[in-house]
Amino acid sequence: MLTARTIAKETIRYEEVAEPSLEAGHALVRVHHVALCGTDLHIWEDDYPTELPIVQGHEFSGVVEAIGDNSANISVGDRVAVSPVTYCGQCQPCRLGRPNVCRSIGCIGCYSDGALVELLSVPVEKLCPVPDGLPLEIAAMGEPASIAMQAVNRGRATAGETALVLGSGPIGLLATLYLSDLGVQVIAADTEPDRLELATAFGAAETLLVDPSKPFPDAGQSARLDALTDGSGPILVIEATGVPSSLENAIRLVASAGRIVQVGISPRAVTLSMKDIPFKELDILGSRNSLNLIPDGLALLARHPGQARALMTHRFGFRELPQAYALMGNRTEKVGKIVIDMPAAEAAGAAAPAREAVTA
Known part of the structure; x- marks a missing residue:
């Protein structure tokens, strides 16, 4: 499968890597859309407390391709967004019910490899079903909504x-x-x-x-x-x-x-x-991250589809990542949310033309 790895400042290398295998307690998610935010720009500019190289992408949505037994009753073929934040569950903030500021906090795509890859292994408890009628490209913005x-x-x-x-x-x-x-x-x-x-x-x-x-x-x-x-x-x-x-x-x-x-x-x-x-x-x-509010964020976007789509000002293809980051870095441009259409979205016909500027 194809992945995009940020290997140095403002440098992305596309690589062919082996697909992940299904692990206990995980699901394999075929990534369809990745939304970019200011944190992504800082990582790309090597101005963020994370180590390069890294596969970016922490705001994303896709379709479950494989999953084992799970209490959430999520099935193969379900459309999901993913909660990217990980925490230890043992430190004082976690014990206080505030894992969003865990002392050992992690984030898929910020501190560990993320969603700018075709297929991703994700802990089952991080899967958030997408409401019926909410397009997957909009569901990728459930994390900022949260x-x-x-x-x-x-x-x-x-x-x-x-x-x-x-x-x-x-x-x-x-x-x-x-x-x-x-x-x-x-x-x-x-x-x-x-x-x-x-x-x-x-x-x-x-x-x-x-x-x-x-x-x-x-x-x-x-x-x-x-x-x-x-x-x-x-x-x-x-x-x-x-x-x-x-x-x-x-x-x-x-x-x-x-x-x-x-x-x-x-x-x-x-x-x-x-x-x-x-x-x-x-x-x-x-206020930092959220207390597992991505399902609530998805519901907010679903209640206001017009406003949700107005947030998305630009869409780029997966191979257009350098251009997408360059647009974000040009502070004179009017940019809201940029959504990256992954190969699965292109194959499903759900991708916009490369470098599309979206008008509300």
């Missing part, structure tokens, strides 16, 4: 509240979608007008265009925020950019006794006043 849902759940969102979502990339958009489903009034903020148009389609009641060269919010935006929150500020802020100034804005804008969830990731430092957090008595919460 990350957004984890952030919202960490924030204890409640119907009738007002939330500010900073950043309308894929995670911010999916958080907006889920918050709207929960009956939360969402204000979305981003630097790109096109992304804010999508945020409205994903349920945002109000959008705020951020000019990075000027203070945010401006006078008009402050008045709109006051009007939407009775002058108190949003009770919940989801920070989904990873930009230091965005977290600073979140702390400044959130209501007293409010909650901030930091889901955007960056190694950069933040400058904060030591008084704002205690004076407002804020809850500042981190």
Whole structure:
């Protein structure tokens, strides 16, 4: 079978390797689609705490080709997405019911070989059945949907509240979608007008265009925020950019006794006043991976097929991986989720033409 291995910085080598054999407790999944995210770009650029060479791909879907006995009643031919995170089950976070931050956490496609391969052996408990009617190329995005849902759940969102979502990339958009489903009034903020148009389609009641060269919010935006929150500020802020100034804005804008969830990731430092957090008595919460929420993420995508497809802005064939990564690395391009169509999808006629730009 064919696999794509990232062997060095911005270098992919296609290799013929032996197909895996069926192991006890595992299933063989014929991979149909792999979605790419920022982590994939960092690995490809050799700017991530993993060792090269590695087979990438941690957001993916496919069809079960072989499986032994299993309590989940999954059968050969079933369409599945896969939960890529592995954990020890013994460390303190795992014992606390928080395996998404296991001290020995692993991730298929990030710390061990992943889904950019035709056939993959996967532990049976990692299989997530795809809802009827949800296309497999959309199901590949169940993992980012789960990350957004984890952030919202960490924030204890409640119907009738007002939330500010900073950043309308894929995670911010999916958080907006889920918050709207929960009956939360969402204000979305981003630097790109096109992304804010999508945020409205994903349920945002109000959008705020951020000019990075000027203070945010401006006078008009402050008045709109006051009007939407009775002058108190949003009770919940989801920070989904990873930009230091965005977290600073979140702390400044959130209501007293409010909650901030930091889901955007960056190694950069933040400058904060030591008084704002205690004076407002804020809850500042981190959010990483998810607590096995991919089935919930798939259900969210299935409830909103139009919005789910709007996330997918580009599709590439398996042999087009270098071009897909180069597009992601070109920060001037408008890119949402890129989906890679694997040979099985091409054989099934479910692949888009190579290098297709998808329009919603």
